[in-house]
Amino acid sequence: MKSLLSVLIALNLLVFIHIPMNAQAAINLNNYTLTAGPVTTSIPNDLSGVTYNSMTNSLFVCINGTPTIYELDLNGNVLRTINMTGFEDTEGLVWIGGTDYIIIEERKGRAVLISITAATTAITYPAAFMQLPGVWGDNLGIEGVTYNPATNELIIIKEKSPLTIYSFVVPATFANPITVTNPFDISVNNFGLSDIAGLHHLGLNTFMPCGEDVSDNYLILSHESAQLIETDNTGTEYSRLDLTAGGANGTLAATIPQAEGVTMDNQGNIYVVSEANLFYKFAPQSVDAGTLSTTSNTTTCAQDGTADVIDVVAGGDQAGDNFGWLITDAATGNILSMGVMAQNSTTFSPDLDTAPAGTCNIYIIAWNGTLTGADQGSNISGITSDVCFELSDTPIAITREDCTCTAVGGTLSTTSSTTTCTQDGTPDIVDAVAGGDQTGDNFGWLITDAATGDILSMGVMAQNSTTFSPDLDPAPPGTCNIYIIAWNGTLTGADQGSNIAGISSDECFELSATPIAVTRDDCTASVPTVSEWGMIILILLLLTLGVVYVRQTQTSLITNNGFNLPIGQGLRVPFERHVYLKALIWTGVIACIAAVCSLIAYGEITLVDIVGTIIAAPIFTYLMHVLMTSETDKE
Numbered sequence: 001m002k003s004l005l006s007v008l009i010a011l012n013l014l015v016f017i018h019i020p021m022n023a024q025a026a027i028n029l030n031n032y033t034l035t036a037g038p039v040t041t042s043i044p045n046d047l048s049g050v051t052y053n054s055m056t057n058s059l060f061v062c063i064n065g066t067p068t069i070y071e072l073d074l075n076g077n078v079l080r081t082i083n084m085t086g087f088e089d090t091e092g093l094v095w096i097g098g099t100d101y102i103i104i105e106e107r108k109g110r111a112v113l114i115s116i117t118a119a120t121t122a123i124t125y126p127a128a129f130m131q132l133p134g135v136w137g138d139n140l141g142i143e144g145v146t147y148n149p150a151t152n153e154l155i156i157i158k159e160k161s162p163l164t165i166y167s168f169v170v171p172a173t174f175a176n177p178i179t180v181t182n183p184f185d186i187s188v189n190n191f192g193l194s195d196i197a198g199l200h201h202l203g204l205n206t207f208m209p210c211g212e213d214v215s216d217n218y219l220i221l222s223h224e225s226a227q228l229i230e231t232d233n234t235g236t237e238y239s240r241l242d243l244t245a246g247g248a249n250g251t252l253a254a255t256i257p258q259a260e261g262v263t264m265d266n267q268g269n270i271y272v273v274s275e276a277n278l279f280y281k282f283a284p285q286s287v288d289a290g291t292l293s294t295t296s297n298t299t300t301c302a303q304d305g306t307a308d309v310i311d312v313v314a315g316g317d318q319a320g321d322n323f324g325w326l327i328t329d330a331a332t333g334n335i336l337s338m339g340v341m342a343q344n345s346t347t348f349s350p351d352l353d354t355a356p357a358g359t360c361n362i363y364i365i366a367w368n369g370t371l372t373g374a375d376q377g378s379n380i381s382g383i384t385s386d387v388c389f390e391l392s393d394t395p396i397a398i399t400r401e402d403c404t405c406t407a408v409g410g411t412l413s414t415t416s417s418t419t420t421c422t423q424d425g426t427p428d429i430v431d432a433v434a435g436g437d438q439t440g441d442n443f444g445w446l447i448t449d450a451a452t453g454d455i456l457s458m459g460v461m462a463q464n465s466t467t468f469s470p471d472l473d474p475a476p477p478g479t480c481n482i483y484i485i486a487w488n489g490t491l492t493g494a495d496q497g498s499n500i501a502g503i504s505s506d507e508c509f510e511l512s513a514t515p516i517a518v519t520r521d522d523c524t525a526s527v528p529t530v531s532e533w534g535m536i537i538l539i540l541l542l543l544t545l546g547v548v549y550v551r552q553t554q555t556s557l558i559t560n561n562g563f564n565l566p567i568g569q570g571l572r573v574p575f576e577r578h579v580y581l582k583a584l585i586w587t588g589v590i591a592c593i594a595a596v597c598s599l600i601a602y603g604e605i606t607l608v609d610i611v612g613t614i615i616a617a618p619i620f621t622y623l624m625h626v627l628m629t630s631e632t633d634k635e
Contacts, residue, residue, distance in 0.1 A: 025212035026238035037280035049092030076279035086125025109136035144198035184235035290316030301403035320366030361395035405508030410436030421523035440486030481515035533612030583624035
C-alpha cells in the first residue's frame with residue numbers, strides 16, 4: 001500500500017513540476033542556492049517553527065516537545081532561551097509587529113497572542129486565545145502560521161487529513177468566536193504535496209526582487225515531499241525550491257530531513273528549520289545592473305555618416321550570470337539595439353549614427369536564466385526572464401539631432417570702402433551684395449564686433465533680396481564683421497548686445513561663409529589739437545625771427561664791408577606795407593586750400609582749427625613778407 005501511495009505522490013509531483021510557472025511577480029525560488037547549513041544547533045530535537053523579526057534582525061524559533069522559544073542570529077546561533085508555561089505541542093509561531101507574536105498549538109487548534117520584549121525570559125499561558133472551529137486532539141492538526149500585515153489576517157495550515165488553509169482577521173478582543181475562511185481548497189490543488197509543515201507570507205518582508213512587488217505571495221513548506229512552493233491566495237504556483245538531494249541548483253548534498261518551519265528576511269534570504277535540529281539558509285542568485293557613466297558627447301548628429309561612438313563605463317555592484325546593453329527610444333521605449341557583454345566587462349562603445357533623430361536611452365541589463373523580449377524592435381516593457389533581470393538605475397540619455405540643414409548663408413561681397421571714420425557724423429554706408437546658393441525660410445544680416453563676437457546690429461531681409469546697405473557710422477572704433485544669416489524655424493539669440501556664439505534655432509541656421517570685415521578708425525585723433533596749434537605758432541615765430549636776423553646780418557655785412565654791428569644796436573624789424581598786403585592775400589589762398597583738404601580728410605573743421613588759423617595767419621603772412629622783401633633787396 002505504501003509503495004502505491006509513493007508512486008501516486010511521485011506522479012502527482014511530476015504533473016505539477018511541469019506546469020508552466022505564472023509570469024506574475026515572484027521571488028523565483030528556482031533561483032535560490034544553499035548558502036549555510038545544514039547547521040546543527042544547540043537546540044533539543046523537535047525544532048518546529050521559525051519567524052523573522054525585522055526590528056531585532058534575528059530569528060525566533062519554537063520546539064514542541066517541551067514548549068520553548070529560542071532567539072537565534074541569522075547564522076543559527078542561540079542568543080537566548082524563553083521558557084513557556086502552560087503551552088502544549090507548539091508547532092509554529094509568527095512575529096506580527098512590535099513585541100507581538102502568535103504561537104499555535106497543534107492538538108488544541110489554537111492561536112495564542114504572546115509578547116516578547118528584549119528582557120523576556122519566560123512566558124505564562126494567557127487567559128485569552130483564538131480557537132479554530134472543529135474537533136482537534138490528534139497529531140495531524142495545525143502545523144504552521146503566518147501573518148498578512150496588509151489585511152491583519154492570520155493564515156494557518158492543517159498538516160493533512162485533509163490539507164487545509166485557514167484565514168481570519170485578528171480580532172481586537174478574543175471574547176467572540178473567530179470567522180474563518182479558506183483562500184482555496186488545497187486538498188484539491190495541493191501542488192503535488194502530501195503534507196504541509198510550515199508557511200510564510202511575503203508581506204512581512206520588504207524584499208522586492210528585480211523591483212517586483214511580491215507582497216501578496218507566500219511560501220508553503222512540505223517536509224514529506226521536501227518541496228517549498230511560492231503561491232498566492234488563489235493557489236497559483238509561481239515557483240518551487242526542491243529540498244531533496246541535488247536540489248537548490250545542486251547545492252543541497254542531502255534531502256532536508258523533516259523540514260518543519262520556514263521564514264524569510266528583508267534581503268530575501270530563506271531560512272528552513274528541521275525537527276532533526278538542523279538550520280538551513282538559502283539566498284537568491286543576485287542580479288544587479290549597477291550604474292552607467294560616459295565622458296562622450298551626449299549630443300550627436302543623426303545619420304550623417306560620421307560614427308557617433310559613445311564610450312560607456314559600467315559601475316556599481318554589478319551581479320548576475322549575464323550582462324548586456326540596451327539602446328531604446330526614450331519617447332516610445334522601443335529597443336533600437338541590444339548587445340551582450342562579456343563576463344567582467346565594464347565598458348562598451350555603441351555607434352549611434354544609424355539611429356534616427358530623437359533621444360535615446362542607454363542601459364545595462366543583467367539577468368539570470370533565459371531573457372526574452374529584448375530584441376530590436378520590441379518594447380522595453382516586454383522584457384522578461386524565467387529567473388530574474390534588472391536594468392541599470394539611470395540610463396544615459398543621448399540627443400540625436402538632425403544636422404542636415406537646408407538653410408545656407410551663402411557669400412557676401414562689397415565695392416564700398418572697408419575703412420571708415422567712425423562716429424564723425426558722416427554716414428559710412430557699406431553696400432553688401434549677397435551671392436552663392438542662399439536657401440532658407442528667412443534671411444537677415446548681422447554686424448558683430450570682430451574681437452568679441454558681440455552683435456552690434458541685426459536686420460531682416462526680404463525674401464529674394466540680394467543687397468543691403470547698413471550705416472556703420474554709429475559703431476565705435478574697431479573692426480566689425482558683416483554676415484548674412486539664413487534660418488528655418490524660430491531664431492533666438494540674434495539680438496543687439498547678444499553674442500554670435502549664442503544664436504540658435506529650433507530647426508537650423510547658417511551664417512555666410514566669410515564675413516565682410518570693416519575697419520572703423522577714430523579719425524578725430526588726426527585733427528590738430530590746441531597744443532599742436534601752439535607748436536605750429538611757436539615754430540612760425542622762431543622761423544620769422546630767424547629770417548629777420550639773417551636778413552639784417554646780410555645787410556650789415558654789405559654796408560659795413562664785413563664788420564660786425566656794434567653791440568646794443570639790436571635788430572631792425574623791416575616792414576613794407578604793400579608787400580605785407582600782397583603776402584596776406586597768398587596766406588588767405590593757402591588757408592582756404594587747407595580748409596578744403598581738412599574737410600575732405602576729416603569731414604569737419606573744428607573751433608580749434610579756426611582759432612589756430614587766425615593766430616598763425618598774421619605771423620605766416622609776415623614771414624612771407626620778409627622773404628619777399630629779401631628778394632627785392634637782392635635785386
